[in-house]
Amino acid sequence: MKFEYVIQHNEMLKSFLQRHQYSKKTISAIKHNGALIINNSHVTVRKMMMAGDKLTIMLPDETPSSYLIPSRNPIEILYEDDYLIIVSKPNYLNSTPSREHPHDSLIERVLYYLNVGQLIDTSIVPHIVTRLDRNTKGIVIFAKHGHIHHLMTTSAIDKRYMCVCYGQMQLSGVIEEPIARDSQSIITRKVDASGKYAKTSYETVMTKPEASLCEIKLHTGRTHQIRVHFNYLGHPLVGDDLYGGSHPKIHTQSLQCYKVTFIHPIYNREIEIEIDYKWLQNIYAEL
Secondary structure (H helix, E strand, C coil): CEEEEECCCCEEHHHHHHHCCCCHHHHHHHHHHCEEEECCEECCCCCEECCCCEEEEECCCCCCCCCCCCCCCCCEEEEECCCEEEEEECCCCCCCCCCCCCCCCHHHHHHHHHCCCCCCCCCCCCEECCCCCCCCEEEEEEECCHHHHHHHHCCCEEEEEEEEEECCCCCEEEEECCEEECCCCCCCEEECCCCECCEEEEEEEEECCCEEEEEEEECCCCCCHHHHHHHHCCCCECCCHHHCCCCCCCCCCCEEEEEEEEECCCCCCEEEEECCCHHHHHHHHHC
16 A cells, blocks of 8 residues: 655655654554655655655555454445445444454454455455444444554544434433443443443434434443443343343344444545444334
């Protein structure tokens, strides 16, 4: 992957790289396995650039972790360009490998698609930008290089979720309660004063005594945040066995990331991806 610039004013290359959000890790990688080229000549970060110079930055090739085994199982692609790939994750699929489910994760499916499936000569390593719990459906963003991942994680991503929870919710609300690990479990979390700051806001789309359909915005990204916060309010997600929402027929939490909005790190334009949530509407209607 390479980037080309025409320098607008005199500046040291190192300063230019820092100003354009090249991380220390990326700059170090470029030194060892990439290239910095000005006017067709290789240079170091100490080079003083002049207005009108043409700078080419060759990012180093990346090697996938040996723990990732490409999986040829299909993925649903919502958006793709040279820098990002955005897919829809189904229920019962890990975003990344875990001890309980070591392979056929979403990232391993994306790895197969980007390399084996595309029959390309160079290796593209997907870096997960947003992730979802195993039993949460919805949109997941991957970057095609560590540098792009860094740029994505330093900018705001507006993530919106839809859920069905038990009981009749208020029209809107903000849940601002710290979340900590549960000392009685290696998996679950709980609201606790010793935990990390967490903020969730919601708008109720439809409600009745039995259940509510809500739109949710995450302001922080704690593990199981929505599930923990809604359970704390006394409105667990329908089907969430882990947090008090067990249902005789629904065995996955009724939760989906249905929309993401962000400014593209390279194209500098807004990207908005949205998918339908009819399955949640159906669950709400049947309760």
